[in-house]
Amino acid sequence: MRTTIVIGLFGLLLTNCSMAQKAEKEAVRKTIIAFAQAGDNNDVGKLTELLDENYRVVMNRLFGSKEVAIVPRSVYLDKIRSKEWGGDERKTDIQMITINGTTAQALVTMKGKKSTFVSLLTLVKGLADQWKLVSDVPMIQ
Numbered sequence: 001m002r003t004t005i006v007i008g009l010f011g012l013l014l015t016n017c018s019m020a021q022k023a024e025k026e027a028v029r030k031t032i033i034a035f036a037q038a039g040d041n042n043d044v045g046k047l048t049e050l051l052d053e054n055y056r057v058v059m060n061r062l063f064g065s066k067e068v069a070i071v072p073r074s075v076y077l078d079k080i081r082s083k084e085w086g087g088d089e090r091k092t093d094i095q096m097i098t099i100n101g102t103t104a105q106a107l108v109t110m111k112g113k114k115s116t117f118v119s120l121l122t123l124v125k126g127l128a129d130q131w132k133l134v135s136d137v138p139m140i141q
Contacts, residue, residue, distance in 0.1 A: 025097045028104045028123055031131040035121075036092040036110055044081045051076075052124055052132040062140060088112035104131065109141075116141040 031050060038046035057071040071079075079085040090112035097106045102125040110117045119138040123131045 021099065024099050024104070028097050028099065028106065028131050029094055031123060031133070032094055032106055032108060032121060033092055035133055036090055036108075039080060039086040040088055040090055040112075042080050042083050042086045044077050047077060047080060050133060052126075052134040054134055055132075056135055058135060058137045060137070060139075062138070088114045 034046065035050050037043075038050060051073055053073065055073040055076065057076055059065070059069045059071065061067065062069070076085070090110040093109045093111070095107045095109065097104060104123040104125075106121045106123070108119050108121055110119065117138040118141055119136050121133055121137075122135040124134045125131050
């Protein structure tokens with residue numbers, strides 16, 4: 001009888017953990033979709049909400065460079081504001097989301113009319129339980 005109760009409680013615990021994990025992945029997914037749409041619409045206000053203060057784009061040998069370039073949040077937002085970046089209609093495909101406590105990583109393809117990016121996005125969960133992007137490591141296809 002005790003064994004049955006213990007197995008039942010263990011099963012209930014696993015079910016609850018699985019449901020919580022699904023909810024977190026959905027929250028991360030929604031944040032990524034909102035990020036892509038805000039970039040497509042050059043919506044600096046929305047991006048300001050979605051990007052952690054430490055956000056950066058890590059560009060490894062992009063656009064003909066032979067080096068790694070780091071674009072901080074302020075420069076990224078300026079490029080969106082000036083419409084140098086963004087303003088495309090992209091289809092966002094999230095291939096994978098991995099959550100490790102209050103950090104998440106996602107493999108995302110954003111295919112637009114201008115270009116296709118495959119990015120590794122890192123998100124952090126803040127004190128208000130809101131997921132925010134902290135880094136984007138894109139590659140152009």
